[in-house]
Amino acid sequence: MLTKIAGGDIIDPVNGRLDKGDLWIKDDKIVPAPAGGAADRTIEASGCIVMAGAIDIHSHIGGGNVNTARLLLPEQHAAHQLRPAMTPLSNAGWSTFQTGCLYAKMGFTTVVEPAMSPGAALHTHLELADIPIIDKATLAILGNDDFLLSMIRDDAPQTMIEDYVAWTVASTRALGVKVINAGAAAAFKENVRTFSLDDVVPSYGVSSRKIVKTLQAAVDNLGLPHPLHVHCNNLGSPGSADTAAATIAAADGLPLHLAHLQFYGYGTEGKRGFSSAAARLAELVNATPEVTIDIGQVMFGQTVTVSSDVMRQFSARGSAHPKKTVIHDGDGNGGGIVPYSYGKDFYGTMQWAIGLELFLLIDDPWRVFFTTDHPNGAPFTAYPALFELLMSREARTEMAAGLSRSALALSTLAAIDREYTFEEIAIMTRAAPAKLLGLTDRGHLGAGATADVAVYRRDRSIAKMLGEAAYVFKDGDLVVQDGEIIHYRWGKALRLKPPVDKAMVRRLEDYHQQRYGLSLDWFNFPDSAIAREQPFGEVPCRT
Amino acid sequence: MAVAWIGNREALIEHAAAHAASLLSSSRCPVFSFDTDIDGTRAAIALAERAGAAYDHADGAALARETALFTDKGAMTVAPGETRRRADVVVIVGELPRIHHGLVGELAGTVPDLSTGNQRAFFVVGPNGMSMPPLNGGRKATQLSCGQASLAATLAALRAQYKGRRTSQPVSNFNDFAKALAAAHFPVFLFSGHAAEGLALEMLQGLIADLNRKSRASGLYLPASENGWGSALASAWMTGFPLRTGFARGLPEFDPWRCDVERMIAAGEADLHLRISAATAQLQKKRARMALIVLTKTEKPVAGAAVTMAIGEAGVDHDAVVYSSRTGSLRSIDAQADSQLPSAATIIRLIATHAFAEALPC
Ligand SMILES: [Zn+2]
Numbered sequence: 076m077l078t079k080i081a082g083g084d085i086i087d088p089v090n091g092r093l094d095k096g097d098l099w100i101k102d103d104k105i106v107p108a109p110a111g112g113a114a115d116r117t118i119e120a121s122g123c124i125v126m127a128g129a130i131d132i133h134s135h136i137g138g139g140n141v142n143t144a145r146l147l148l149p150e151q152h153a154a155h156q157l158r159p160a161m162t163p164l165s166n167a168g169w170s171t172f173q174t175g176c177l178y179a180k181m182g183f184t185t186v187v188e189p190a191m192s193p194g195a196a197l198h199t200h201l202e203l204a205d206i207p208i209i210d211k212a213t214l215a216i217l218g219n220d221d222f223l224l225s226m227i228r229d230d231a232p233q234t235m236i237e238d239y240v241a242w243t244v245a246s247t248r249a250l251g252v253k254v255i256n257a258g259a260a261a262a263f264k265e266n267v268r269t270f271s272l273d274d275v276v277p278s279y280g281v282s283s284r285k286i287v288k289t290l291q292a293a294v295d296n297l298g299l300p301h302p303l304h305v306h307c308n309n310l311g312s313p314g315s316a317d318t319a320a321a322t323i324a325a326a327d328g329l330p331l332h333l334a335h336l337q338f339y340g341y342g343t344e345g346k347r348g349f350s351s352a353a354a355r356l357a358e359l360v361n362a363t364p365e366v367t368i369d370i371g372q373v374m375f376g377q378t379v380t381v382s383s384d385v386m387r388q389f390s391a392r393g394s395a396h397p398k399k400t401v402i403h404d405g406d407g408n409g410g411g412i413v414p415y416s417y418g419k420d421f422y423g424t425m426q427w428a429i430g431l432e433l434f435l436l437i438d439d440p441w442r443v444f445f446t447t448d449h450p451n452g453a454p455f456t457a458y459p460a461l462f463e464l465l466m467s468r469e470a471r472t473e474m475a476a477g478l479s480r481s482a483l484a485l486s487t488l489a490a491i492d493r494e495y496t497f498e499e500i501a502i503m504t505r506a507a508p509a510k511l512l513g514l515t516d517r518g519h520l521g522a523g524a525t526a527d528v529a530v531y532r533r534d535r536s537i538a539k540m541l542g543e544a545a546y547v548f549k550d551g552d553l554v555v556q557d558g559e560i561i562h563y564r565w566g567k568a569l570r571l572k573p574p575v576d577k578a579m580v581r582r583l584e585d586y587h588q589q590r591y592g593l594s595l596d597w598f599n600f601p602d603s604a605i606a607r608e609q610p611f612g613e614v615p616c617r618t
Numbered sequence: 619m620a621v622a623w624i625g626n627r628e629a630l631i632e633h634a635a636a637h638a639a640s641l642l643s644s645s646r647c648p649v650f651s652f653d654t655d656i657d658g659t660r661a662a663i664a665l666a667e668r669a670g671a672a673y674d675h676a677d678g679a680a681l682a683r684e685t686a687l688f689t690d691k692g693a694m695t696v697a698p699g700e701t702r703r704r705a706d707v708v709v710i711v712g713e714l715p716r717i718h719h720g721l722v723g724e725l726a727g728t729v730p731d732l733s734t735g736n737q738r739a740f741f742v743v744g745p746n747g748m749s750m751p752p753l754n755g756g757r758k759a760t761q762l763s764c765g766q767a768s769l770a771a772t773l774a775a776l777r778a779q780y781k782g783r784r785t786s787q788p789v790s791n792f793n794d795f796a797k798a799l800a801a802a803h804f805p806v807f808l809f810s811g812h813a814a815e816g817l818a819l820e821m822l823q824g825l826i827a828d829l830n831r832k833s834r835a836s837g838l839y840l841p842a843s844e845n846g847w848g849s850a851l852a853s854a855w856m857t858g859f860p861l862r863t864g865f866a867r868g869l870p871e872f873d874p875w876r877c878d879v880e881r882m883i884a885a886g887e888a889d890l891h892l893r894i895s896a897a898t899a900q901l902q903k904k905r906a907r908m909a910l911i912v913l914t915k916t917e918k919p920v921a922g923a924a925v926t927m928a929i930g931e932a933g934v935d936h937d938a939v940v941y942s943s944r945t946g947s948l949r950s951i952d953a954q955a956d957s958q959l960p961s962a963a964t965i966i967r968l969i970a971t972h973a974f975a976e977a978l979p980c
Contacts, residue, residue: 137855139947148690149872169858170870173980194697197939198948201656202855205980220734221703249736262734264704264804266834278732389830399692404836406699412692554781555834563979590731591699592724594942600950604939606657 076102076115078551083120083530085503089519093498098125100526104553107522118553120530123545125499127518128184128527130508133304133334133369133459134449136174137213139195141409143379143401144450145169147412150397151379172457175207175332176560181458182544185210185508185517185569189253189304190383192216194406196247197600202501203568204607208554210566213514214304215247216383218254218286219261220407222586223254227289228279233296240293246599248570248611250512251301252294253334255410256308256384262406263386272321282324283308295329297573298617300513301368302330307339312385315339316352320340328364332441334512335371335448337430344485347421347590351420351486353429357436360443367511368437369444371428372461374453375423377416381450383408391415417453424482426452428475432486434465437494440502441510459542465495466537473599512570513614516609526551567612620927621959625917631927632972635965638892638925639907639972642669642707645890649879651676652849655932656939656948658962659849662894663856664978665970671866672888674879675849676895680842683848684811685860689872693828696806696836697946701725703732705838707798707805710742710750710759711822713813718840719751721944722808724811727754730804740797741791744769744778760791770818777825796967804917805835812842840943845932848941848948856980866951883908894962896931913965930959 078100083090099114099162100108135141149170166561179382186206191199191213217223217240221378226236227390240252258281259270265277275282291303307322309315319339325331333339336356344350362369377396382388384400392400401412430452449455463470468491475483481491495503509518516525530546545557554562584595591597602610622634629637642648648669648728648802652662653676666673675681687693698721701708708725729736740759742886753759755776764772764787775785779792780799809822825878829835841847850860857863859872862879875881882888888906896915912927913922915935919926931952932938938961942949970978 142851142854143688144687145690145858146860147851149689149859171855173858193946194699195947197950198851200846201852201948203937205660205855207979263699264834266803278734318677341817399690401688401692402694402836404694404696404700409697565836590703592702592728597942597945600939603659 076381076551077109077112077117078118079114080118080120080125080528080530080546083123083125083522085125086497087520088498088502089506090521092520096483098520098528098547098552099136100528100551101568104525105520105522105526119547121316122144123530123532124530125530127505127519127520127524128183128529128547128549129504130161130454130509130512130514130518131178131183131186131446132444132511133189133446134186134189134455135451136186136449137171137193138188138199138207140190140381140412142202143403144379147399147401148379148414151377151414161223167395171202171205172207175209177456179208179547179549179555179560180544180558181542182547183209184527184549185514185545187212187250187512188216189214189249190216190255192383192405192408193243193247194598197604198607199458200248200568200610203265204610205563205607207558207563207565208549210569212250212569212611213248214251215249215252216255216408217243218257218290219259221324223275224279224286225257225340227281228287231291231374235579236289237297238576239292240271240290240326241297241311241573242575242579242583244571245297245573248568249264250569250614251299251304252290253304253306254287254290254440255306255382255408256310257283259308259384259386260352263389264322264404268386268390272325273316286323287325291329291331298616299571299573300617302332304334306334310384313341313349313392314343315341316356319356319360320454323366324364326363328365330365332370333366335446335452336368336433337371337373337426337452340429340433349422350424351425351429351432353432354436354487357433360437361439365440367444367560369446370430371446371448371452372434373417373423373426373429374457374461375417375419376453377414378450378453379412379414381410381412383410385411387411388413390427421479421482425485426477428483428486430489431464431471432488432491435491440499441507443503444508445504445513459538460501462541466500468492468494511563513617527549529546561618565607568610569612569618573616579600619917621708623926625924628836628918631968633927634897634927635968636972638911638927641890641911641924642892642969643973645669645909646710648889648890648892649673649882649889650892650894651678651879653677653843653845654849654962655898656852657844657895658966660856660980661854661963661966661978662852664980665966667865667870668970668974668978670868671892672866672877672882674776674862674877675843675846676893677843677846677878678861678878680811681846682862682878683814683816683819684839684841684847686816686874687811687823689860691820692825693823693839694830694836695839697886698838698944699804699946701838702728702730704730705806706730706733706735706737707739707741707802709772709805709807710740711807711809711814712744712818713748713838714808714810714840715812715842718808718810718943720838723754726757733803734932741795741798743772745772760794762792762795768818768918769814770821773818773821773825777821777828780825780828781837782869797830803834805829807811807835807837808908809837810842822823828881841941844941844943851948853942894966896929896962913962914976915959928959929962929965930957932961934962935959
């Protein structure tokens, strides 16, 4: 099947294409304009912009903690869309089924679940397999698990640690590795209540910094395309900008990704001891080319924080709204679920402004990524409104008018004129995420690319334009038209398959037998356990 | 071997499925109850959406108590692996289901390797004479009870005494317990909705929260039914809600009272009951005007059922994914003796193809 998307404004920074013209799709790939070719189907795209499908690198869309949040909060997602079901279970609020549909409607075609507990890999992949339309991927969590901490304590050779990381990535079908408050969850089990970069986990005598550096090197040596994804210590506390700054400095020339930097953009100035350190952090990021970050923007309203940073979530229990939480000590990280409502008061305004400052003060759109850390800063359904804030100074001014003045006085936001261009949006949400994740087949519109394409009809409202795509193609299938799902399909979970060392498997078998009284079989699963055709797509490691 | 029946008469599997589908299509208030693996749950919920049915676990009461702890109050919990490796005090809270007795025995037969003392003490909370899982090596658990007081009342007294408050009836052996807690690094309370009422589960979480003010402690959740909890998890990701959810208005609505399937049948609200469970169980008294469709592991028709269809048992007749309380997550298991019997999911999907034009989404 040959499709022509005719006469749109094409925005494809990777291939340097920024012109009005046609885009051709043959089956599931983008192809050059065929000589004298007649399209089987023509999509009229004049007055539209045409971009690659968007990629979200950090959104908690499935797995143990997300599902526990659903259990904890039936009132949060009481279905509110009383309209006939167009697609299966599409009226199920906050379900896997709705997640895929809502993302697709905005032109997103690939989403990364960034916090997969290795022990819950099967559960996570089963959830992801029930997210329709889009492709998914996961990052496996390491850095609070006894096996790794023991190896570091015992000065195990780095190659052995790499074998363990490779086994974890391969057996959990992950696309990368994340470390979440390295060492803190282990220390919390020993009743430690705060934990910073140079603190040590008592029973192991291993510092958080050492864990991060060990994993960063392992990821790099193994050729995993995505750099180590770091959730720093001290999330949410005043003064956490110091921790973020120290972690940025610790990158030390090797690639490192810092997640949801907004939650660390906090200084201690002002009479409340809570101020914006965004300008300082942005400057550090600008000056440190090996570092990439995503924002974790806060938007106002009720949400729920879902995190494997169990120490942090435990300490945030008092702020739960409504008043109920789940705190789980897991085999490695565990996690915590704390519902929260971001108000337009001093603190909420401060967080909102800090996120925007980071977006606008970090110069290079290749190194700053568009996230709300869904659902932690805001649900991903807030994306259209957030695009508008980034692309329109006027929208920011309008919004700021209803917010806390004393908070805004401690931020530089009002002085920032920058407005993101569509080209920058295309870099930040398409080209850069594909590059960061090692997905060469997407994020651009060059010949041979996977035909993930989003077409947006120009509108005075940026939120409306980017919130309801005119057309979306996934693997060449037309899945969205005029903001509605018109075709149901199943995407894949993208994964790496690094070679697994047999001696490491034997070691792990012994370890599980001895320590848990269980064979490794209890944790492994075949692809066929995911009841979908071809549930996984393989992404090559760097060679 | 016969695998499908319409009434008492053997039927072709396609005919039985078509008959079940026509009953489902003409039902005004269908209800589903199941005790099945993850794939069976997914198919059943997808069919419930199409049919406008309410669904519940086959033995829903205990699961509903456990679910309510999470939906209403929240909890502090710990993984079973961490319990084995870290718990220096293990407190058995109330009667635990038999399926977990093996784990308790294992905890008694091992010491926590991640705890400095490498020792484990056992306590049990509950009335005198409560049945206890056997501990290995002749070990004994110290009993914490207030005579015949309920579990909730005993836990309330325990909590009060721990806070230094007076109680009308003191808890037996409290001083031993207090001493053990003072020395403990990571006490773990084993709990289940099997015999504990909601108030007891809530009271236990209150005690755990109190302990965590100064030191660490947590609860190991041991579900009354592993399949039940697995279904609750799959239901949560598919619909946003746990079991006792219904699609009467097209969209999923969670209502633990209204969608209590046993209640709906007893009250005569349901006009069709689809029961899915490989295990043959005592069926609730069938209402006269209610159609019954049974999917079970059987070689003969179920008495009173309009349609009976044979299914295999997950992990015995076919590979499956199930919840395992030994790992605290979902687990893939291979068939022990691959048989020709279809899975519950296969039969549910077959019924769906006869009832609805479009295939189920899972
Ligand atoms: Zn996150």
